[in-house]
Amino acid sequence: xxxxxxxxxxxxxxxxxxxxxxxxxxxxxxxxxxxxxxxxxxxxxxxxxxxxxxxxxxxxxxxxxxxxxxxxxxxxxxxxxxxxxxxxxxxxxxxxxxxxxxxxxxxxxxxxxxxxxxxxxxxxxxxxxxxxxxxxxxxxxxxxxxxxxxxxxxxxxxxxxxxxxxxxxxxxxxxxxxxxxxxxxxxxxxxxxxxxxxxxxxxxxxxxxxxxxxxxxxxxxxxxxxxxxxxxxxxxxxxxxxxxxxxxxxxxxxxxxxxxxxxxxxxxxxxxxxxxxxxxxxxxxxxxxxxxxxxxxxxxxxxxxxxxxxxxxxxxxxxxxx
Numbered sequence: 001x002x003x004x005x006x007x008x009x010x011x012x013x014x015x016x017x018x019x020x021x022x023x024x025x026x027x028x029x030x031x032x033x034x035x036x037x038x039x040x041x042x043x044x045x046x047x048x049x050x051x052x053x054x055x056x057x058x059x060x061x062x063x064x065x066x067x068x069x070x071x072x073x074x075x076x077x078x079x080x081x082x083x084x085x086x087x088x089x090x091x092x093x094x095x096x097x098x099x100x101x102x103x104x105x106x107x108x109x110x111x112x113x114x115x116x117x118x119x120x121x122x123x124x125x126x127x128x129x130x131x132x133x134x135x136x137x138x139x140x141x142x143x144x145x146x147x148x149x150x151x152x153x154x155x156x157x158x159x160x161x162x163x164x165x166x167x168x169x170x171x172x173x174x175x176x177x178x179x180x181x182x183x184x185x186x187x188x189x190x191x192x193x194x195x196x197x198x199x200x201x202x203x204x205x206x207x208x209x210x211x212x213x214x215x216x217x218x219x220x221x222x223x224x225x226x227x228x229x230x231x232x233x234x235x236x237x238x239x240x241x242x243x244x245x246x247x248x249x250x251x252x253x254x255x256x257x258x259x260x261x262x263x264x265x266x267x268x269x270x271x272x273x274x275x276x277x278x279x280x281x282x283x284x285x286x287x288x289x290x291x292x293x294x295x296x297x298x299x300x301x302x303x304x305x306x307x308x309x310x311x312x313x314x315x316x317x318x319x320x321x322x
Contacts, residue, residue: 118196202246
């Protein structure tokens, strides 16, 4: 192999400009586009962004194994050393260099990632901490918490008293679940997804008679929206992120949807995602509307909390019209 201890800036730039989806395809992986990112059929926890970088939504791998550049992809999934990976990418890009170096790496057969079994956490004997947190800290009404508990969409888990938010498919089978702690400290809280879940689903409620869907980033914002408008009959979906994979799935399962209200956060990420998603789904033929909370509030729960504090209207139902 050609002895090279370093690469020029030009060579590294070329290596990092290579289309990562093409690299994955050349290694035998099946690349699929989902919304604004790509994933791999064989490893569906992988996210490829802008065809240049990747991230793996999994906690079981060490730091350095969960994402990075094209070089890191070859290092993790093709067993290459960094130098070998750069040479491989340069060769893939057709970069002319000395013929003294020839790729000698044997790329292993792609293996399908083994997904951990999806098992919901055991439920606590009651939902005491769930009610205390959602009502006292998040200022949700007992009525809205009762409604979602009754539907079996949220519950308190046994071991640490985290709140579990369930994402069901159209048949009612739970495919996704996330957890949120009830003991916030200095503004920080515990959050995680339950192992083995399917990230193509999100926390949701649905009504086949409604053709409108409201989309949120987080589950508590979804609950807050239902509380603010005293409405439990509409279609609502929490993405759990700003990627639209759960939205793609929801629309495929509920094909009566004609219009989408994007109720994402007022921060930079939420505004940027709203612009991109509205463009995408408008072009797909849906009526779209930007429906953030008032500009003075980051999200729907912040709006709800402020309204409760100011006691704008007495009673559990705020009845706030937009």
